Every structure is written in structure tokens, then in C-alpha cells.
Amino acid sequence: MTASQAGDGQALYVATSLGDAVAALAARAPHAVPLAGATWIMRAPIRQERDHRAIPYVAIGAIDELRRIDVNDHEIVIGACTTHAEVAARLGGLPDCRGLAAAAGNAANPAIRRIATIGGNLCAVKFAASDFAPALLAAGARVELRSPGGMRKLPIERFLESRSTLIPGSLLVRLVVPRGQMRSAHVRLPLRKAGDYPVAIVSMAAKLARDGIAGEIRIAVGSVEPVARRWPHLEAELTGRKLDADRSHALAAADAGSFSGREAVEAPGWYRLQVLPALVRRAVEILQAQP
Amino acid sequence: MIAMLPKGAAMPIVLNVNGEDRITLSDPLTPLIDVLRDELFLTGAKAVCREGICGACTVMMDDKPVMSCLVPVGIAAGHDIRTAEALSGEGEPSPLQRAMLDHDVVQCGMCFPGMMVTLTDFLEHTPKPTREEVKAALVGNICRCTGYERLIDAVLAFAHRD
Numbered sequence: 001m002t003a004s005q006a007g008d009g010q011a012l013y014v015a016t017s018l019g020d021a022v023a024a025l026a027a028r029a030p031h032a033v034p035l036a037g038a039t040w041i042m043r044a045p046i047r048q049e050r051d052h053r054a055i056p057y058v059a060i061g062a063i064d065e066l067r068r069i070d071v072n073d074h075e076i077v078i079g080a081c082t083t084h085a086e087v088a089a090r091l092g093g094l095p096d097c098r099g100l101a102a103a104a105g106n107a108a109n110p111a112i113r114r115i116a117t118i119g120g121n122l123c124a125v126k127f128a129a130s131d132f133a134p135a136l137l138a139a140g141a142r143v144e145l146r147s148p149g150g151m152r153k154l155p156i157e158r159f160l161e162s163r164s165t166l167i168p169g170s171l172l173v174r175l176v177v178p179r180g181q182m183r184s185a186h187v188r189l190p191l192r193k194a195g196d197y198p199v200a201i202v203s204m205a206a207k208l209a210r211d212g213i214a215g216e217i218r219i220a221v222g223s224v225e226p227v228a229r230r231w232p233h234l235e236a237e238l239t240g241r242k243l244d245a246d247r248s249h250a251l252a253a254a255d256a257g258s259f260s261g262r263e264a265v266e267a268p269g270w271y272r273l274q275v276l277p278a279l280v281r282r283a284v285e286i287l288q289a290q291p
Numbered sequence: 292m293i294a295m296l297p298k299g300a301a302m303p304i305v306l307n308v309n310g311e312d313r314i315t316l317s318d319p320l321t322p323l324i325d326v327l328r329d330e331l332f333l334t335g336a337k338a339v340c341r342e343g344i345c346g347a348c349t350v351m352m353d354d355k356p357v358m359s360c361l362v363p364v365g366i367a368a369g370h371d372i373r374t375a376e377a378l379s380g381e382g383e384p385s386p387l388q389r390a391m392l393d394h395d396v397v398q399c400g401m402c403f404p405g406m407m408v409t410l411t412d413f414l415e416h417t418p419k420p421t422r423e424e425v426k427a428a429l430v431g432n433i434c435r436c437t438g439y440e441r442l443i444d445a446v447l448a449f450a451h452r453d
Contacts, residue, residue: 012319012365035363042322042361053320059366109431111358111409112343188371195344195430 014059019148021060022171026148028056030168035059036066036081036120039112040127047126047257058107061117066173076177082118084108084132087118098290099184099203100177103135106188109195119172125164128262129197133160134222135186137230138203141177147172160227182216184206185286187279188223191266198223199267202279213240219280224259224272224277233258245284252280304368308333309377319365324348326364333354335375335404346432347435349373349405356412358431375404376416378411387449399435406432410446419450 012035013028015021025032033146035041035057044052060066066081069090076097078087083098088105091097107113107121107130115252121132121142136156143159145152147170156175203224207215217238222228237251256276261269301316307329315326322341327333327350336359337347343358350359353375378385384392388407397403406429413420413428420428425443434442 012363014365035366038363038366039343039358039361042320042363046342053318057320061366108343109346110428111349111356111431112361114355115352115357115362151309194427 012057012059016062018063018065018171018173019059021063021149022146022169024058025169025171028058032056032058032169034119034123034171036061036117037115038120038242039108039116040120040124060171063135063268064185073179075179078118078175078177080122080172080174081117084113084116084118084121087112088113095290096179096182096184097139097177098286099138099186099205100135102186103131103203106186107131108193108197118175122159122175123163123172124283128226128264129201129223130189130200130228131186131201131222133228134203134220135173135184136177137220137228138186138205138218139177139182140185140205141175142148143175144173146173147171157230160229180207183287183290185283185290187282187286189279197266200224200272200275200279201228202276202283204242204280204283204287206238208243208287212288214238214241214243219283221276222261224261224276226262231255231258238256243284243288245281245288248284249277249281252277294396295416302336304364305371307370308335308365308372309374311437315364320363322360322366323350323364323367323372324359328373332375333374336408337401337404339401344431345366345402346405346409346429347402349432349438351377351408351412355410356409373408375408378407385411385424386412387446390445390449390452391405394418394441394443396438396442397439398434402432402434402436406442414446414450420448 012026015024033055057255059080066079068079069082070077084107088101088204091101118132123131141156143154143156147167182205186203188198188201190198203220206217209215217235219231219235220228221231233255256273259273261272263269303314303316306313313331315330324336324338327336336350338360339345339347341360343361348359349356352370362402409432417424425446
């Protein structure tokens with residue numbers, strides 16, 4: 001255990017185990033904040049947030065238990081402090097994880113992917129352009145949280161909806177992704193070809209029969225609204241029918257208005273909705289091309 | 292030494308930079324780039340965007356290129372930090388740096404130390420890259436002079452010189 005003390009200010013506590021981190025967060029509740037890769041927290045001054053140096057941070061990035069990725073036939077367990085680059089490298093060769101691998105491997109830029117963690121990405125409540133959030137929604141993942149009261153499991157949807165009101169001291173420990181015969185795709189539209197945040201994201205996972213009929217399909221949209229969410233109407237329209245790119249595009253265009261596009265400096269809300277059908281089409285074409 | 296510090300004094304943070312242990316008393320959330328430049332006078336890395344987009348502050352941390360504007364110095368403690376200054380030895384440019392000079396690539400120079408750190412690591416792992424691979428490696432290093440094509444030409448000429 002080490003602690004770096006900033007004069008009379010707050011300490012940066014560097015936790016060395018999961019128990020140590022949970023205890024440190026509890027001891028500094030309700031203001032303590034976990035610090036993993038720090039790429040979001042270090043940009044707080046640019047976002048003109050209150051002086052982040054007054055926040056008692058608990059560094060968790062060196063905890064081995066949070067840095068593991070375990071893969072078996074039934075599920076993939078991703079530690080909260082694994083980096084985007086590590087996830088992309090580990091999942092890249094798994095045929096049922098193409099969507100997650102694409103999300104991890106295309107976010108931000110290479111140097112950021114080497115230090116930005118998956119857990120930090122999901123816990124940055126104000127970060128609307130997370131690639132991993134819609135990818136996890138499409139994958140049907142759940143999260144595991146640890147607090148002094150014990151372990152708690154939540155579907156990713158509930159976590160994303162409730163993360164800003166979680167019990168102080170709760171720590172996102174790992175993500176669990178079920179494995180199955182799902183094809184998956186992650187399609188994003190950045191303003192530049194790469195190295196930029198996406199204007200809109202469509203993540204899709206589907207179980208396709210030999211005749212191309214979608215027996216089960218999950219579609220998630222990211223970066224369009226402040227928080228990524230599923231597209232239940234489009235899922236219902238596509239389930240039980242042969243997956244078709246033109247039909248998917250038309251259905252997406254007809255229902256894109258069910259989203260409220262967020263206004264931001266890089267793109268207006270209407271544009272985010274405008275591009276959604278094209279992203280849906282691309283995602284369907286990627287699924288169809290997969291063996 | 293720590294026991295002698297007055298109450299409320301900053302806790303020393305020990306960094307290993309370019310093979311030497313260096314001590315800073317900075318706030319642990321101070322960006323690594325500021326300690327490198329303002330305390331250790333290693334001014335190769337540049338603080339430009341301060342949001343992890345431009346890559347001008349790229350340094351190696353445990354053999355991985357990272358944006359030092361987004362690394363809190365308190366987290367960098369105990370890690371092996373290498374800056375652009377460590378690329379050359381005995382005051383001589385590295386072979387890659389020499390190739391850049393030979394191809395007259397350098398323009399204003401603001402992005403260049405970060406470019407060299409990124410490319411040195413990239414070529415260690417991808418010694419015979421394609422043009423597309425070089426472009427992908429430089430996604431996080433922005434050149435406001437837009438000298439990309441000449442830089443990529445030079446990298447390819449250097450990598451495929453045999």
C-alpha cells in the first residue's frame with residue numbers, strides 16, 4: 001500500500017488488492033473516486049469541471065485481479081482494469097467476439113487504448129461516445145460490482161442507467177459476456193477516418209439460421225443519446241425474419257426518430273439520427289458476411 | 292528522509308526516467324509531461340492538446356508509447372519512463388532519426404519527438420510495415436504542418452532499406 005500526499009490536499013491512494021481498494025473507497029466515502037487508466041479524469045480541467053485535485057482518488061490500475069481476461073466455452077470475464085488494447089488483442093481471434101474486439105480496437109487512438117481501461121470507460125458517466133457500452137449491450141453482458149456489503153451483479157442496461165446513483169464505494173470489478181452462436185458487428189462513424197470519437201455507433205449481435213433468419217437479435221446505439229441503449233423496436237421488426245440489408249435500412253430510417261440526438265460541438269443531434277440507417281445497413285452486411 | 296518532512300509536506304514520488312531515479316514533490320495528479328518538462332528539463336515531449344489527441348507528449352512507459360499529458364505522475368511512480376531524449380545515444384541521432392534527417396522530413400518540430408517515440412516502438416514490433424500499417428500507427432500523432440506523406444515515405448524507405 002502506498003499513498004502520495006499532495007501537501008495539505010487529498011491523497012492519491014494506490015491500492016494493491018481488491019480488498020484494499022474497496023476498504024479505501026469506503027473509508028473515503030462519499031467523495032472517493034476510483035482511478036484506473038486516468039485518461040478521462042485527467043481531462044477534467046478541459047471539461048471545466050471542479051478542481052479534480054480536491055477529490056480523494058483511489059488508484060486501482062495495479063490490482064492484478066482487475067487486469068485479467070478469462071475465456072472459457074461459456075463466458076468471457078473481463079477485469080475492469082484491462083485496457084482497450086488488451087481486450088482487442090485477447091478477443092480478436094474469437095469468432096463470436098468480433099463486435100467487442102472492434103469496439104476495443106478502434107476506440108480513440110493507439111496510445112489511449114494502451115492505458116484507457118474498460119471499467120474506466122463505462123464509469124465515465126458523462127462520456128456519451130463510449131464504444132464499449134453499446135458493444136456490451138449487444139453482447140448481453142452483465143457487470144459485477146464490489147462494495148463493503150459484498151458482490152452485486154447487474155445487467156449492463158441497468159448499470160448504465162443507474163451508475164451515477166450507485167452506492168458510494170461501489171467498485172466495478174469485472175464484466176461477464178456470455179458466449180453463444182452469435183455473430184456480432186460494431187459499426188462507428190467518426191468525423192475522421194480514425195483517432196476520433198464517433199458521431200454514432202451501432203452494435204449488433206444476432207443468431208442467424210442457415211436460411212438467414214434472425215432467431216435472436218440485439219441492437220444497441222451509442223453516442224447518439226447521452227447514454228447508450230438498445231433499439232427494441234428495430235430488434236422486434238428484424239427478429240424471426242430473414243435478415244436483409246435494404247429492409248433493415250428502411251426500418252431504421254422509419255424509427256430513427258425514436259432517438260433524441262444529442263447536440264454537441266462536433267455534430268448536431270439531427271445528423272446523428274440521419275446516419276443511423278446507414279450504420280444499421282453496414283452492421284447487417286457485416287453479420288451476413290460472417291461464416 | 293520522509294520522516295524529516297514537516298507536517299503537510301508533499302510526499303516524494305520516485306520516477307525512473309531514462310534509466311535514472313528522479314524525485315518530484317509534485318501533486319500526484321500532476322501530468323507526467325509537466326514534471327518531465329518543468330522539473331527535469333526534458334523538453335523533447337511537448338504539451339500541446341493536453342487531451343490525448345495530438346501525441347506530441349508521447350513517451351514510453353514500460354516499453355509502451357503513452358500520452359504523458361494524461362498520466363498522473365503519482366501513477367507513473369515505479370514505472371520505467373523513457374523520453375525522446377533517450378532515443379539518441381552519445382549525442383548521435385538514432386538510425387531512424389538519421390533517416391528522418393536524410394529525407395528532410397522535419398518541419399516545425401513540434402510533433403516530431405512524439406512521432407519518433409511512436410515510430411521507434413512501432414518499428415521494433417513491425418520491422419517491415421506496409422504504408423497502411425504506418426498510417427495506422429500514427430493515428431494518434433497529429434502534424435499541424437501536415438507533413439505526413441514525406442514522413443511515411445521516409446519510414447518505409449528506412450524499414451525496407453535492405
